Amino acid sequence: MRVVLGVSGGIAAYKACSVLRLLTEAGHEVTVVPTRAALRFVGAPTWEALSGRPVSAEVWDDVPQVPHVRLGQQADLVLVAPATADLLARAAHGLADDLLTSTLLTARCPVVLAPAMHTEMWTHPATVDNVRTLRDRGVHVIEPASGRLTGADTGPGRLPEPEEIVEAALAAVGRSPAPTGATGDVDLAGRHVVVTAGGTREPLDPVRFLGNRSSGKQGYAVAAEAARRGARVTLVSANAQLAAPAGCDVVDVQTALDLERAVTGLVQEGDVDAVVMAAAVADFRPAHYAEAKIKKTHGAGDESAPTIELVRNPDILAGLVRRRDETGGRDPYLVGFAAETGDGTGDVLSLARAKLERKGCDLLVANEVGADKTFGQDHTTVHLLDPGADEDEVVTVGPATKAHVAEAIWDHVAPLLP
Numbered sequence: 001m002r003v004v005l006g007v008s009g010g011i012a013a014y015k016a017c018s019v020l021r022l023l024t025e026a027g028h029e030v031t032v033v034p035t036r037a038a039l040r041f042v043g044a045p046t047w048e049a050l051s052g053r054p055v056s057a058e059v060w061d062d063v064p065q066v067p068h069v070r071l072g073q074q075a076d077l078v079l080v081a082p083a084t085a086d087l088l089a090r091a092a093h094g095l096a097d098d099l100l101t102s103t104l105l106t107a108r109c110p111v112v113l114a115p116a117m118h119t120e121m122w123t124h125p126a127t128v129d130n131v132r133t134l135r136d137r138g139v140h141v142i143e144p145a146s147g148r149l150t151g152a153d154t155g156p157g158r159l160p161e162p163e164e165i166v167e168a169a170l171a172a173v174g175r176s177p178a179p180t181g182a183t184g185d186v187d188l189a190g191r192h193v194v195v196t197a198g199g200t201r202e203p204l205d206p207v208r209f210l211g212n213r214s215s216g217k218q219g220y221a222v223a224a225e226a227a228r229r230g231a232r233v234t235l236v237s238a239n240a241q242l243a244a245p246a247g248c249d250v251v252d253v254q255t256a257l258d259l260e261r262a263v264t265g266l267v268q269e270g271d272v273d274a275v276v277m278a279a280a281v282a283d284f285r286p287a288h289y290a291e292a293k294i295k296k297t298h299g300a301g302d303e304s305a306p307t308i309e310l311v312r313n314p315d316i317l318a319g320l321v322r323r324r325d326e327t328g329g330r331d332p333y334l335v336g337f338a339a340e341t342g343d344g345t346g347d348v349l350s351l352a353r354a355k356l357e358r359k360g361c362d363l364l365v366a367n368e369v370g371a372d373k374t375f376g377q378d379h380t381t382v383h384l385l386d387p388g389a390d391e392d393e394v395v396t397v398g399p400a401t402k403a404h405v406a407e408a409i410w411d412h413v414a415p416l417l418p
């Protein structure tokens, strides 16, 4: 594969030497395109020696070869590591004032950016907007790691480890690096999967919402595993305070209605092979949103409490099933999750079986929840229920990590995709 490795001018440029090594050792043909600032950290001879190819930051070198157009057009992958705040800004605004930004404009292959900068720069609204713009255009912007920065300070903004960067970059082009999973398959290459994660929040007034205890960890693990297996992954994330998994496009949502819009919009684009509804979607929302904060008292001696009227939210999963039956069009495989505590009417499995029938999805992943179980925990036990499966055909996984559960889900689903 032809890879352009862009390097912009941050102290983490030295780590790009390891990224380059990993790529060349995996047999890829890598052209390094540093920015002028990057060359102040690591010089051209280093890049040339490690890549075995000439290196330039300028559009003025080797002009008859038109490198500012050719490199981007011919690349199978453009990876920029580290991507500084300045590089993100120039890329977001379509500037082309050096060889790297010109290459970014001409590339039609997957583009992966691995930002590294100080926390203040990463969280500045200008950078946040630039990252959003780039992601909206389909650029994979890897979430930076948290930890020790250049000086004594710590926080998000650190360049992820070279192995993680290479893994995310190869996942973006549907190739698996050294496989780590049970099967090592890239059995989702060429697939587009949508995974929802986290818990929706239904606003009551500008400061309050009705929410739930879902951390988003299981959905994030399902998304990460799908990306590792080569899928294009859109992760619709409801209020999860988690770093974006490598190689996934993240769409942030707040409410059940936002989540419904995002998921149905993606499915209507017509290229979705599977939807995994791991998000905890609020079944109800306040009927009225108060524009101003609801006050405790309205006068001296007023001890009354408000009554909050609720209305039903749409059942998103059931809606996807219905729409599929209506249109008979592209048929995404639909996976539901059942968070059950068990109650007077049945145990977790019997409630899950009833829910599978009610929802009409293709697979239900049932897990037992409670104050100390599953929510926010790293281990869980789940049961995978297919429609029509007998008691002894239910697959039970765990207690296992959420990553292992994610692996088991895709082991089950991948062979069933049309």
Ligand code: CTP
Residues within 6 Å of the ligand: 256, 277, 278, 279, 280, 281, 282, 283, 313, 314, 315, 316, 317, 318, 335, 336, 337, 338, 339, 340
């Ligand atoms: N779900 C959904 N839309 C909703 C509620 C839930 O799409 N309004 C999805 C969830 O993402 C999950 C599955 O439906 O995949 C089951 O969610 P759960 O909360 O366990 O079930 P409910 O349908 O809400 O049923 P109940 O509250 O009666 O248990």
